[in-house]
Amino acid sequence: MQHSPTQLLHDEVTRVIGLQTQFSADLIGLPIIDPLLTWQISSDRIDAVQVGYEISSIGEDGSVVTSPATTSSEQIEILAKGHISKAQEIRQLRVRVATQYGWSDYSPFATFETGLVSGNDFIGRAIGDDSLHSAPPPIPTNLPQMKPDIKLIVKIALDTLGAK
Secondary structure, three states: OOOOOOOOOEOOOEEEEEEEOOOOOOOOOEOOOOOEEEEEEEEOOOOOOEEEEEEEEEEOOOOEEEOOOEEOOOOOOEEOOOOOOOOOOEEEEEEEEEEOOEEOOOOOOEEEEEOOOOHHHOOOOOOOOHHHHOOOOOOOOOOOOOOOOOOOOOOOOOOOOOOO
16 A cells, blocks of 8 residues: 655645535434544546545534544545534534545535434523513403303204205
8 A cells, every 4th residue: 555645745636525424414413423434536637546534624613623644545434533522513524635646625524413412401492572481460350251151053954965
């Protein structure tokens, strides 16, 4: 296996495509685990091969986590260790690969959004009219009384298509 080229060399014609995690892209509330990343590479050079990769992620707060460059040709279910650390975290993961010609640009992002540790972590707050927090107004005592007995008069229509 070839060694990863220096970080200064740039392979401008190789791209990382199809980056995904082990979960469907539209899922949120994922478990708090290290994601498994899978990707493909595309290059204008027919002899370009992946000899290494580097995983990076950006959090909602702008924090960046970058794993050390790894010498490997693997592209399927690569563990992104240390990128996910807590509940209710959203991280944008990306990968760049090294070929014998240099390092590619970073891939488009794959989003990983964790959920709650347990249902007990859910805290809701009702929104709306704050006057509901005060005591309810008193019920008026001078309301008109309804009649206790109500008689309904209903005419029953007969079925003219064969009812007897």
